Amino acid sequence: MTMTLIETKTLGAAAASLEFTSIPQDGTDLLIKASLRHDGSNATGIYISFNGNILNFSAIYINALSPNTPTSAPLARYIGSSTDDVTANVFSSTEIYIPNYSGSGNKSYSTENVTENNAVGAYQNLVAGLWSNTSPITSFSLATTSNNWRAGSTISLYKITKGSDGIVTTS
Amino acid sequence: MPTPTYTPLATVTLGASASSVTFSSIPATYRDLILITSGQSLTNAVDALVVRLNSDTGSNYSFVFMEGTGSGSGNSSSGTTTYIPAGITGTAQTDNLIQIMDYSATDKHTTTISRGNHAGNRTRAIAGRWANTSAVNTIRLFTEAGTNFTSGSTFSLYGVIA
Numbered sequence: 001m002t003m004t005l006i007e008t009k010t011l012g013a014a015a016a017s018l019e020f021t022s023i024p025q026d027g028t029d030l031l032i033k034a035s036l037r038h039d040g041s042n043a044t045g046i047y048i049s050f051n052g053n054i055l056n057f058s059a060i061y062i063n064a065l066s067p068n069t070p071t072s073a074p075l076a077r078y079i080g081s082s083t084d085d086v087t088a089n090v091f092s093s094t095e096i097y098i099p100n101y102s103g104s105g106n107k108s109y110s111t112e113n114v115t116e117n118n119a120v121g122a123y124q125n126l127v128a129g130l131w132s133n134t135s136p137i138t139s140f141s142l143a144t145t146s147n148n149w150r151a152g153s154t155i156s157l158y159k160i161t162k163g164s165d166g167i168v169t170t171s
Numbered sequence: 172m173p174t175p176t177y178t179p180l181a182t183v184t185l186g187a188s189a190s191s192v193t194f195s196s197i198p199a200t201y202r203d204l205i206l207i208t209s210g211q212s213l214t215n216a217v218d219a220l221v222v223r224l225n226s227d228t229g230s231n232y233s234f235v236f237m238e239g240t241g242s243g244s245g246n247s248s249s250g251t252t253t254y255i256p257a258g259i260t261g262t263a264q265t266d267n268l269i270q271i272m273d274y275s276a277t278d279k280h281t282t283t284i285s286r287g288n289h290a291g292n293r294t295r296a297i298a299g300r301w302a303n304t305s306a307v308n309t310i311r312l313f314t315e316a317g318t319n320f321t322s323g324s325t326f327s328l329y330g331v332i333a
Binding site: 059069 | 292330
């Protein structure tokens with residue numbers, strides 16, 4: 001099985017960020033699944049950092065907020081929106097895919113994200129991101145600009161490894 | 172012991188620029204296929220990364236996509252193309268995640284869902300269909316404009332068991 005769970009973290013108490021460190025370098029790609037809720041009163045952005053860096057990021061998102069026309073803008077480090085405290089027991093859902101995280105090129109990533117509540121302000125986001133840095137990714141964190149993650153927020157990290165079945169040929 | 176569900180079938184890392192990458196002799200033993208690309212192409216700032224199945228060059232493909240360019244949103248569709256524009260490439264780092272659903276079934280057309288990402292230009296979500304009931308055994312990737320993929324670009328194919 002080449003899609004392997006590295007670790008899952010669930011917050012037992014509120015925290016400003018969710019982090020993974022010492023990410024093993026024997027995978028090809030990383031997949032992150034996050035279930036997040038913050039303590040603010042409005043949906044807010046989720047921001048990623050790699051290896052403790054917040055510089056040299058670029059990103060473009062397309063964002064749907066029914067019934068409005070989708071909007072798109074550049075917003076560095078943005079990977080989607082987090083659910084707020086408006087509706088009890090609701091968390092946002094996010095997937096982040098990072099190809100070639102241990103390679104020597106710049107690190108691009110793809111995210112999909114949804115929030116939900118019983119009022120207005122439920123978002124869907126698709127994001128293309130790039131960290132213009134050739135260092136292997138050994139750690140990352142997810143945070144908002146000013147809020148804490150609620151207890152119960154969960155994040156899981158998987159690694160995916162390339163290989164060959166010996167049957168499929170390439171040219 | 173969990174059942175393996177995500178099996179690596181083949182990976183290509185280009186040692187020199189190339190106009191296309193082809194995966195062939197794909198066994199029909201999985202439910203879905205996932206194709207991950209990471210890299211760049213020459214000449215054009217942005218270009219479509221396109222997929223052709225089983226070497227079918229007829230107008231048997233259809234697609235619809237939505238995209239955000241950082242300054243606005245857009246969409247496009249066609250029912251008579253000779254490939255599926257399943258991703259994005261260009262002269263900066265890009266990545267694409269392409270899922271080919273139920274590829275070995277012979278009682279339905281093959282459908283794809285994919286994401287194309289170019290952080291300096293646009294992000295795109297695409298649905299595609301190949302109007303053919305044959306099992307997919309060959310996938311060819313190339314750029315819509317005919318430019319080359321750069322050396323170092325990677326293409327990985329995985330099989331997923333339902």
